[in-house]
Amino acid sequence: MTMDVKDIAPADAGDLGGLNHGRSGIRAAKNSLATVVIWAAFVIALLPLAWILWTVLSKGLSTMLDVTWWQKDQSGVGAPGFDHNVRGARHAIIGTLMIALGTSVIAIPIAVMTAIYLVEYSRGKVAKAISFMVDILSGVPSIVAGLFIYAVWVTFFGWKLNGFCSSLALVLLMVPVVCRSTEEMLKLVPNELREASYALGVPKWKTIVSVVLPTSFSGIVTGSLLGFARVAGETAPLLILAQYSQFLNQNLFSGNLAALPTLINTNLPNMAGDSVSADRVWGAACTLILLVLVINVIGRVIGHFTKVKS
Structure with a gap:
């Protein structure tokens, strides 16, 4: 069937x-x-x-x-007959900006050029060695970077400490952050753009300057701001290299220099029993958050108006 x-x-x-x-x-x-x-x-x-x-x-x-927070420093605090309730932080705000900007001026060009070399030029053992060193730097504790600069600056050369020493220590922390972010942004640029430029007879260095960097500029700016945000809030190197000062110092290369992290550290022991110290600590923390926010917004605006349009 x-x-x-x-x-x-x-x-x-x-x-x-x-x-x-x-x-x-x-x-x-x-x-x-x-x-x-x-x-x-x-x-x-x-x-x-x-x-x-x-x-x-x-x-x-x-x-x-409060207006006095931005207009006054703490000159005279602790002296007889002086108002100890002053909550000014102008000296620390300016010091933080000076140290962070000094760090950025040194670290960003080094990091960007290192990333360009790793992505566009090198393919051998040298590139592997440089990449390995960048990875090592990214894992170095901030206190170790501060101790290294102290050993070189004071122990070896015998020079006096100043705010520039802090910038040098923070360079070691900022370079790997900016380098890795820039490297990833350069890798995202399509190879077709490079090949089209080479087909027109444009040299490689000019292709990098005219095609690759403008295409990835917004990403590079974002990575630089991430590095800036990290170094702006670092405390350990500043405790070793930038001794706190109650006075406004506008010279990065001479004298003690205050910063918002060291302002917090100085007032932290008295925070429990002194409302003024507590206000300084929380005000400095809030100012750091505002500073990072403003820098990021500025970077977003710059990246928006400078990126390559489709």
Whole structure:
């Protein structure tokens, strides 16, 4: 007895349809579960950040919005007959900007040129050695960088400490951050752009300057700002190399120089029993957050108006 295939096809098709429907349901359940887990992880990561921002802003915003915070330093604090309730931080704000800008002037060109060499030119052992050293620098603790500069600057040469020493120590921390981010941005530039430029007879160095760098400029700016944000809040090298001063010092290469992290460290021991010291600590922390925010907004604006349009 023979059986026609058409007689069993509908039943098999129904079984296969049910099997596919079951698999689709399992996939949908897994997708929903993964979505819930990802959103939960996002919320868990966001909660500490929101808590920190709320704590700093609620306790330091009023101090930061006071005009005297930006106009006065702490000259005379501790002297007889002086108002000890002064909450000025002009000396620390200017010192932080000077140290961070001095670091950026040195670190950003070195990091960008190193990234260009690694991506565009070198393909051998030299590139591997340089890449390895950048990885080593990215893992160096900030206190070790400060001790290294102290050993070279004071122990070996016998020179006096100043704010520039802090900038040199922070260069060691900023270079790997900017170098790695710039390297990734250069790798994202399509090779077709380089090949089109070479086909027109443009030299390689001019292709880099005229095609590669403008295409990745917004990413390079973002990486530079990440490095700036890191060095602006570093404390350990400043404790060793930039001795705190209550006075405004506008010379990066001479004398003690205050900064917002050292202002926080100086007032932190008296924070529990002195409301003025507590206001200075929270005001300096809030000012650091505002400083990083403003720098990032400026970088975004610069990157928006300078990126290559499609």
